[in-house]
Amino acid sequence: MRLILDIQKRLLPDLTDVLKKRYTILHHISTTGVVGRRALATHLELTERVLRSEVDFLKEQGLLVTETSGMKLSEAGRKLLEDMEPIVRELLGLSDLEEKLRERFSLRQVIIVPGDCDQSELAKKELGRAGATALRKYATKDDVVAVAGGSTLAEVADHLTPSVQMKGNVFVPARGGLGESVELQANSIASTMAKKAGGQYRLLHVPDHLGEEAYVSLMQDPNILEVVEVIRGARIVVHGIGDAMVMARRRKVDRLTIDELLGEGALAEAFGYYFDRDGKVVHKMPTVGLRLEDIQSTEVVIAVAGGKSKGEAIAAVMKFGHEDVLVTDEAAAAELIRFI
Incomplete structure (x- = not known):
């Protein structure tokens, strides 16, 4: 052909x-x-x-x-x-681009949709559809699926449909909620995914950003600890990728911490961790939920993120080296090639 x-x-x-x-x-x-x-x-x-x-x-x-x-x-x-x-x-040359990125970052699969999520809501919906397709592909019966928050993951949730391989799946939030719209929080997205896919869900009713003392106290609560153990045992993790400074502001991080992030060269954020351009973790927030060691031992990690503005941030997280599947758009992929 x-x-x-x-x-x-x-x-x-x-x-x-x-x-x-x-x-x-x-x-x-x-x-x-x-x-x-x-x-x-x-x-x-x-x-x-x-x-x-x-x-x-x-x-x-x-x-x-x-x-x-x-x-x-x-x-x-x-x-x-x-x-x-x-x-x-x-x-459009997307197949060649997928293979180049797959080889460069040692991924199982790269899926690129046409367009630029920064410019087009249609491209964002298509990104969500592709993310849902990837999740259905890698899911097996009775999986625990941990999902992050954000508008891209909300699109993934909207495009999920019931399937045999997702029967009995339990959807859980990867961590506590951000101070943003309820429908974009991980709890809401986990609930929507469960309803759309015909599965079940468990929720984690704690803030996303905690002080050390509050974190230690919450982790002693048996009910919270039980849900956290389910989250940390997830077979599949689905998450987005954000610009470090944008995510810090969304989390209402204090000025001192923002200055530290800038000084450390933080470029990208994913699942509560901040990465520099080389994929090195330079900062982590005390959050209740998934830890870095959980991500490293998870069987399938799916990143769904697009938009030209996120190209360098996506490259940073890919260099971290613990992703399995990347679902992105044409504009972000073109930027990614520049950072290979």
Whole structure:
């Protein structure tokens, strides 16, 4: 297939552009479910005249159907979209990029979705869908799955569906809650994942950022200790990756600690630990939940993070060397290549 695509790129470049455009239209409609033509034209930055021509063609091919609320894919459209995905991935060079990153960071798998989460909500939804697919792939019956918080993990939760291999799974928060929207906290995401996947969940009702004295006190509570032991025995961990300073501010870290992080060269944050550009842990917060040694012994660690702005932070965590699967987007992947 690659040889045919290479020939097509050289002899029929216009055909390649048309293929990408029509795939993008079908893919966007698939992700949103039902969409109006004007909204679609705005999002894809196409004129209504150009989009009308493409939509009319896709309707003639039986790939789209129109309802009063907007357009949606037909069954034939869904099937064609699935068949087109590997071809489009080759055209965009994503397959080669995945393999380069997989080899460089010694990962089991790298999954790259088109777009930039910093610029597009559609790309973020696609990142969530890909993260959910990866979780279903690596899950087995009766697993304990520890999940972190954040908007990206919330998208992963939204895209989970019941599956045989996830039957009996227990979803737990990787650590206590951040001082942010309830729906973005690890407790809420664990609960949503359990409901979507048909599993169970356990919650951890403690703050994420604790002083040493409070941490020691909480770890003596038998009820909290029981949940923490379940969390630390998780077979799968799913987490996001953040910019160190952004995450420090979200955790309302004091000025002295922020100055320490800057002095230590903290670049990235994941599961409560801060990493420098070489993947070295330079700071850790006293949190109730997963510890570094738990991550190092976990069977499957899945990182889901995207956006050009996070490229260097993702590279730092990958250099730490205890990830198994990376799910990211095209913009972050292009940045990652710069830090190899």
